[in-house]
Amino acid sequence: MLKLRFSEFEFECGTDEAGRGCLAGPVTAAAVLLPENFNIELLNDSKQLSEKTRDKLRPLIEDLAISFSVTHLEPLIIDGINILNASIQAMQESIIKLDPTPLYIIVDGNRFKPINEIPYRTIIKGDSKYMSIAAASVLAKTYRDEYMNKIHEEFPMYNWKQNKGYPTKEHREAIKKYGTTKYHRMTFRLLKD
Numbered sequence: 001m002l003k004l005r006f007s008e009f010e011f012e013c014g015t016d017e018a019g020r021g022c023l024a025g026p027v028t029a030a031a032v033l034l035p036e037n038f039n040i041e042l043l044n045d046s047k048q049l050s051e052k053t054r055d056k057l058r059p060l061i062e063d064l065a066i067s068f069s070v071t072h073l074e075p076l077i078i079d080g081i082n083i084l085n086a087s088i089q090a091m092q093e094s095i096i097k098l099d100p101t102p103l104y105i106i107v108d109g110n111r112f113k114p115i116n117e118i119p120y121r122t123i124i125k126g127d128s129k130y131m132s133i134a135a136a137s138v139l140a141k142t143y144r145d146e147y148m149n150k151i152h153e154e155f156p157m158y159n160w161k162q163n164k165g166y167p168t169k170e171h172r173e174a175i176k177k178y179g180t181t182k183y184h185r186m187t188f189r190l191l192k193d
Helices: 051-062 077-082 083-096 131-154 169-178
Strands: 012-018 027-033 067-073 106-108 120-123
Touching: 012 083, 027 083, 027 131, 067 083, 067 131, 077 083, 083 131, 083 169, 131 169
Parallel strands: 012 106, 106 120
Antiparallel strands: 012 027, 027 067
């Protein structure tokens, strides 16, 4: 059973990202502020949910949240500052866009950098422990998948609609055959040696 709050603060936001291990596409983060009475039975870490369930949850989360926001950071930025820094920056940008401003932040994982002096806590596997982080994980995943489906139309030979930019055998074969695109992360190991 997911918990609603980690801290005593009313405006506690949860944040998470999707697409960190991909070879192509953005890293996408979301931040979510939930009300006291929030409860969706189905909600869990997005990796534990089917695509159908995530797509069903997204509008519910958006309707019930006090505030939410999503940020995509492009491969050029990822290559410039590295994937860890890009993941943190995407989460920070999502948090800044929330209204009202959160008084406390809970972050999925073990790395974060302070933003606007708001106190925070990193929580390993936070997306399977706290509702706001789980909600952020669902939004980050569904918005990123939508983005990958859109750029799939431009470069269908990589089958991003299916692999979402992850390093599948098929994706690597396509890179070998067709080369890279503006959506590929050039600092990542795109091909196995």
